[in-house]
Amino acid sequence: MIVYFKNMRTRDELKQEAIFEATVKLVNQTGFVAGSVAKIAREAGVSPATIYIYYKNKEDLLVSTYxxxxxxxxxxxxxxxxxxxxxxxxxxxxxxxxxxxxxxxxxxxxxxxxxxxxxxxxxxxxxxxxxxxxxxxxxxxxxxxxxxxxxxxxxxxxxxxxxxxxxxxxxxxxxxxxxxxxxxxxxxxxxxxxxxx
Amino acid sequence: MIVYFKNMRTRDELKQEAIFEATVKLVNQTGFVAGSVAKIAREAGVSPATIYIYYKNKEDLLVSTYxxxxxxxxxxxxxxxxxxxxxxxxxxxxxxxxxxxxxxxxxxxxxxxxxxxxxxxxxxxxxxxxxxxxxxxxxxxxxxxxxxxxxxxxxxxxxxxxxxxxxxxxxxxxxxxxxxxxxxxxxxxxxxxxxxx
Amino acid sequence: MIVYFKNMRTRDELKQEAIFEATVKLVNQTGFVAGSVAKIAREAGVSPATIYIYYKNKEDLLVSTYxxxxxxxxxxxxxxxxxxxxxxxxxxxxxxxxxxxxxxxxxxxxxxxxxxxxxxxxxxxxxxxxxxxxxxxxxxxxxxxxxxxxxxxxxxxxxxxxxxxxxxxxxxxxxxxxxxxxxxxxxxxxxxxxxxx
Amino acid sequence: MIVYFKNMRTRDELKQEAIFEATVKLVNQTGFVAGSVAKIAREAGVSPATIYIYYKNKEDLLVSTYxxxxxxxxxxxxxxxxxxxxxxxxxxxxxxxxxxxxxxxxxxxxxxxxxxxxxxxxxxxxxxxxxxxxxxxxxxxxxxxxxxxxxxxxxxxxxxxxxxxxxxxxxxxxxxxxxxxxxxxxxxxxxxxxxxx
DNA sequence: GATGAATGAGTGTTCATTCAT
DNA sequence: CATGAATGAACACTCATTCAT
Known part of the structure; x- marks a missing residue:
């Protein structure tokens, strides 16, 4: 039996996953061309700046996601x-x-x-x-x-x-x-x- | 008085063709993302505004080219x-x-x-x-x-x-x-x- | 005697001068550090994009002004x-x-x-x-x-x-x-x- | 139990000095414009937040350093x-x-x-x-x-x-x-x- | 028909600062 | 005391598009 304590997942992991999902979702919806960092951030419910905590730049975000x-x-x-x-x-x-x-x-x-x-x-x-x-x-x-x-x-x-x-x-x-x-x-x-x- | 001979390629046709070639070339070189209207125009040797004479907008340019x-x-x-x-x-x-x-x-x-x-x-x-x-x-x-x-x-x-x-x-x-x-x-x-x- | 016809100064020259004056004025008011392109543009009464018609980039704007x-x-x-x-x-x-x-x-x-x-x-x-x-x-x-x-x-x-x-x-x-x-x-x-x- | 000897430099003093040196060094290297708090913090080996313990804000940091x-x-x-x-x-x-x-x-x-x-x-x-x-x-x-x-x-x-x-x-x-x-x-x-x- | 000038909205990215821990 | 995470606002710059000429 697995027990999840409160806060077992740290805030960051949740956020990183949200960014991952948002990146995939947005590229699916509007294509690679239109997938801007700002839109991905909005979709993930975070600030654009937050993405740059987890990824060096846009390229890193996309390559890592891939x-x-x-x-x-x-x-x-x-x-x-x-x-x-x-x-x-x-x-x-x-x-x-x-x-x-x-x-x-x-x-x-x-x-x-x-x-x-x-x-x-x-x-x-x-x-x-x-x-x-x-x-x-x-x-x-x-x-x-x-x-x-x-x-x-x-x-x-x-x-x-x-x-x-x-x-x-x-x-x-x-x-x-x-x-x-x-x-x-x-x-x-x-x-x-x-x-x- | 300007005389167009039969089968003569008018200035316009030449220009449209230049835009076509430039569009293809630029997408090949820098990818779809970076293929801006301004760059296509420069590559074709025309003004960005000229492209809008031949095509309604960027979408039209790309779709028509396709x-x-x-x-x-x-x-x-x-x-x-x-x-x-x-x-x-x-x-x-x-x-x-x-x-x-x-x-x-x-x-x-x-x-x-x-x-x-x-x-x-x-x-x-x-x-x-x-x-x-x-x-x-x-x-x-x-x-x-x-x-x-x-x-x-x-x-x-x-x-x-x-x-x-x-x-x-x-x-x-x-x-x-x-x-x-x-x-x-x-x-x-x-x-x-x-x-x- | 010098005669200035209407439109003798083209639109562009006026604008370039406005940008020059705005650049000087802004640096005087708020210092070099705070002199952003957007602020200079607002001071000059033009769009930020317009500055990039007359100058290659911010460095060019400042160096040319100097x-x-x-x-x-x-x-x-x-x-x-x-x-x-x-x-x-x-x-x-x-x-x-x-x-x-x-x-x-x-x-x-x-x-x-x-x-x-x-x-x-x-x-x-x-x-x-x-x-x-x-x-x-x-x-x-x-x-x-x-x-x-x-x-x-x-x-x-x-x-x-x-x-x-x-x-x-x-x-x-x-x-x-x-x-x-x-x-x-x-x-x-x-x-x-x-x-x- | 922590014992501070007379004239012993506490951690804090060392940190403040590190921030001072980092501030000077960074302004020397990259100029006043590019001397961001984050960079100063990295240079000093502390968190950006730490700087705000010793200084009210960036202005205070720079003025105090001066x-x-x-x-x-x-x-x-x-x-x-x-x-x-x-x-x-x-x-x-x-x-x-x-x-x-x-x-x-x-x-x-x-x-x-x-x-x-x-x-x-x-x-x-x-x-x-x-x-x-x-x-x-x-x-x-x-x-x-x-x-x-x-x-x-x-x-x-x-x-x-x-x-x-x-x-x-x-x-x-x-x-x-x-x-x-x-x-x-x-x-x-x-x-x-x-x-x- | 053709253009260079012009622009508001957008781009990716960094900023000074705050906050929960 | 000290921090990494988080952010809205700003950054320099480019975009697709329009318009007067």
């Missing part, structure tokens, strides 16, 4: 990761994890996408992000070695097995299409057909 | 479109056209992508854009009817046959990978494997 | 400069010119002094300013050569013949003392006693 | 003051004391000068400062009575006997000139020639 989101996404994708299963099953699990997380936190994906297409994207170390997905890389490599997966660069494989998750989760890109379990299922079949040997 | 680019891309993709060929060959032709055009006009794709991830994206009528690709839709429909292509919504198919072109053309997304003819070839094979029946 | 003032002061000091007179008479004329100009434009001197003690002072080329006073340097050199003036570095001489003018014009430094013609006279005698051979 | 410096300077100038010597010798001693102290504590002079040219200068009682130099006034008065020194207001005398020390110590005002003992010597001769009867 990294935190990528961390969350990485953990969610790898939930119940089991190395010993067949490659296809592992990828299916990742795929399902992805869509499950999206259904709960689509705003994280939207933020990540907006961020990736902004000039700030260059300020994050890609290697740092990719490390989160290293177990997946290992599986893919094994699949290639066992001639289960096509022998093409990883970047190309990801276009068919990772990006579709992002694209399907993006309302702007597929308009009125409702993402049912059936569609998720058949899309995975397509992704697997694309990459399998 | 539409014009989409038009150019649509035409390029459908070059030498031949309805009578097998479905696979038609799609392969589109695929190759796409990469050829990208190699010449990557700045158009970059602009389009930035635009898609901006709040302005909601201001364009998707149907209008999609009309450009109608012949392709027809082919796909035929493919589905003939059980050559999987019977899934068009939006899902496009994730595997259209988006990969965009993704592969985006330097930011695939890092150091150099897009060779061989990669284009094998990526198409994967796309086709994904969508074929 | 240079313009130094120019005015230089011209005023050298009024009716006559090379052929005895050294003492030339310096006396400069001295009197200085106090005459101060009695009309003490705000220029106050601005110049404030500027000299600000970090912006380093941004002006001293040589450029000193060129305005070159004729005086020549006279001093002659005085030294003829053993009329003490043979010490020019910087030391100026402490006794130039700085006293500035100091006496500074109300803050001499408190309640009223600068009469008699004081100006006897102060020059002291200055001359200091530098003469 | 007064303390003026006190130090006053004491230094009057070191080994001997009423019984001839007027000229007394002033020479003051002059030499001044330059000696400048060579050790130029940062105090720089601060004092910056302060004098700030709006805060009006907030100090000049009489309070002048009292420190009262013994000098007496000597001057005696000199005037004995017809050794010119009979002009004290404010005018100080322009030739006190301000030159400040001006010569100001690197910004005399550029590349290096202040040697010889220059100090001849400058005093000039100052004396200026004021002597």
């Amino acid at each position: 990294k935190a989101i990528k961390q969350k996404i990485g953990v969610a994708f790898l939930k119940d990761f089991d190395d010993s299963l067949p490659v296809r099953d592992i990828l299916k699990k990742l795929w399902d994890n992805g869509f499950e997380y999206i259904s709960i936190h689509s705003e994280y994906f939207h933020f990540a996408e907006q961020f990736s297409n902004s000039p700030y994207a260059e300020m994050v170390d890609r290697a740092e992000i990719e490390k989160l997905f290293e177990p997946v890389f290992k599986v893919i490599e094994r699949g290639i070695a066992q001639k289960i997966i096509k022998d093409v660069p990883f970047e190309v494989l990801s276009i068919f097995i990772y990006f579709p998750i992002m694209t399907l989760s993006n309302k702007r890109l597929h308009g009125d299409l409702i993402i049912t379990d059936e569609i998720i299922e058949s899309a995975f079949k397509m992704a697997w057909d694309a990459i399998r040997y | 539409k014009a680019i989409k038009q150019k891309i649509g035409v390029a993709f459908l070059k030498d479109f031949d309805d009578s060929l097998p479905v696979r060959d038609i799609l392969k032709k589109l695929w190759d056209n796409g990469f050829e055009y990208i190699s010449i006009h990557s700045e158009y794709f970059h602009f389009a992508e930035q635009f898609s991830n901006s709040p302005y994206a909601e201001m364009v009528d998707r149907a209008e854009i999609e009309k450009l690709f109608e012949p392709v839709f027809k082919v796909i429909e035929r493919g589905i009817a003939q059980k050559i292509i999987k019977d899934v919504p068009f939006e899902v198919l496009s994730i595997f046959i259209y988006f990969p072109i965009m993704t592969l053309s985006n330097k930011r997304l695939h890092g150091d990978l150099i897009i060779t003819d061989e990669i284009i070839e094998s990526a198409f094979k994967m796309a086709w494997d994904a969508i074929r029946y | 240079k313009a003032i130094k120019q005015k002061i230089g011209v005023a000091f050298l009024k009716d400069f006559d090379d052929s007179l005895p050294v003492r008479d030339i310096l006396k004329k400069l001295w009197d010119n200085g106090f005459e100009y101060i009695s009309i434009h003490s705000e220029y001197f106050h601005f110049a002094e404030q500027f000299s003690n600000s970090p912006y002072a380093e941004m002006v080329d001293r040589a450029e300013i000193e060129k305005l006073f070159e004729p005086v340097f020549k006279v001093i050199e002659r005085g030294i050569a003829q053993k009329i003036i003490k043979d010490v570095p020019f910087e030391v001489l100026s402490i006794f013949i130039y700085f006293p003018i500035m100091t006496l014009s500074n109300k803050r430094l001499h408190g309640d003392l009223i600068i009469t013609d008699e004081i100006i006279e006897s102060a020059f005698k002291m200055a001359w006693d200091a530098i003469r051979y | 007064k303390a410096i003026k006190q130090k300077i006053g004491v230094a100038f009057l070191k080994d003051f001997d009423d019984s010597l001839p007027v000229r010798d007394i002033l020479k001693k003051l002059w030499d004391n001044g330059f000696e102290y400048i060579s050790i504590h130029s940062e105090y002079f720089h601060f004092a000068e910056q302060f004098s040219n700030s709006p805060y200068a009006e907030m100090v009682d000049r009489a309070e400062i002048e009292k420190l130099f009262e013994p000098v006034f007496k000597v001057i008065e005696r000199g005037i009575a004995q017809k050794i020194i010119k009979d002009v207001p004290f404010e005018v005398l100080s322009i030739f006997i006190y301000f030159p020390i400040m001006t010569l110590s100001n690197k910004r005002l005399h550029g590349d000139l290096i202040i040697t003992d010889e220059i100090i010597e001849s400058a005093f001769k000039m100052a004396w020639d200026a004021i002597r009867y």
Whole structure:
């Protein structure tokens, strides 16, 4: 049993979280371009100056938010990761994890996408992000070695097995299409057909 | 007395084109956020006020530029479109056209992508854009009817046959990978494997 | 006879002058530290943005204002400069010119002094300013050569013949003392006693 | 139990001194304008809030610092003051004391000068400062009575006997000139020639 | 048609100061 | 006594847009 004492969470943590949420929410609502520090502050219910206590500057705010989101996404994708299963099953699990997380936190994906297409994207170390997905890389490599997966660069494989998750989760890109379990299922079949040997 | 010869490009057309090019160039260089009207004007060698002669406001400038680019891309993709060929060959032709055009006009794709991830994206009528690709839709429909292509919504198919072109053309997304003819070839094979029946 | 047509002065010149006057006035009233761009703009009756049409940034505004003032002061000091007179008479004329100009434009001197003690002072080329006073340097050199003036570095001489003018014009430094013609006279005698051979 | 020994410097005194030094240092480094309370606090190794324990507000901090410096300077100038010597010798001693102290504590002079040219200068009682130099006034008065020194207001005398020390110590005002003992010597001769009867 | 000048509203950021702990 | 957190107001500067010419 977990007991939360009064003030167990300090004032700061609450505030930092409020800023995080506000940043994500605002970018979702009005886009990266219009996401000004003042607006984020108002959304978070704090003074603009307060943001500069927790973050060095706007870039730091956005980059840190992006990294935190990528961390969350990485953990969610790898939930119940089991190395010993067949490659296809592992990828299916990742795929399902992805869509499950999206259904709960689509705003994280939207933020990540907006961020990736902004000039700030260059300020994050890609290697740092990719490390989160290293177990997946290992599986893919094994699949290639066992001639289960096509022998093409990883970047190309990801276009068919990772990006579709992002694209399907993006309302702007597929308009009125409702993402049912059936569609998720058949899309995975397509992704697997694309990459399998 | 001023005489305009047939097909002569008037001063105005030249200016509008200069604004178009400047808009694309600036968004490519400094991103959507930093692409201010004043900077576009300077780049185009005109006064900021002049831009408001040709476009109602900044939104109009960007949306119009996007539409014009989409038009150019649509035409390029459908070059030498031949309805009578097998479905696979038609799609392969589109695929190759796409990469050829990208190699010449990557700045158009970059602009389009930035635009898609901006709040302005909601201001364009998707149907209008999609009309450009109608012949392709027809082919796909035929493919589905003939059980050559999987019977899934068009939006899902496009994730595997259209988006990969965009993704592969985006330097930011695939890092150091150099897009060779061989990669284009094998990526198409994967796309086709994904969508074929 | 000079005729001023209506609109002979363009709108801009009036505005630039208003900004110049406002800059001087504000620094006089509230000191260099408190002289913000917004306040200067309000004083000049223009928008803050307008200042950035005429000046690149705040530094440019202040440095340009300083240079313009130094120019005015230089011209005023050298009024009716006559090379052929005895050294003492030339310096006396400069001295009197200085106090005459101060009695009309003490705000220029106050601005110049404030500027000299600000970090912006380093941004002006001293040589450029000193060129305005070159004729005086020549006279001093002659005085030294003829053993009329003490043979010490020019910087030391100026402490006794130039700085006293500035100091006496500074109300803050001499408190309640009223600068009469008699004081100006006897102060020059002291200055001359200091530098003469 | 905490025991304070006689003459032991308590934590508080050390902290106040740290703030004093930090204030002087920062104004020397970045000028009066950029010397923010937060920066002074960081330089002193204390919290901004701590400064408000020792000083009512920023004005109080700066004014107090100025007064303390003026006190130090006053004491230094009057070191080994001997009423019984001839007027000229007394002033020479003051002059030499001044330059000696400048060579050790130029940062105090720089601060004092910056302060004098700030709006805060009006907030100090000049009489309070002048009292420190009262013994000098007496000597001057005696000199005037004995017809050794010119009979002009004290404010005018100080322009030739006190301000030159400040001006010569100001690197910004005399550029590349290096202040040697010889220059100090001849400058005093000039100052004396200026004021002597 | 084309422009440079002009601007109110906004940008990101720092300020002096207060307050709960 | 000492502090880090917090803030409204100000900072220098840029924005999209309008307007007189």
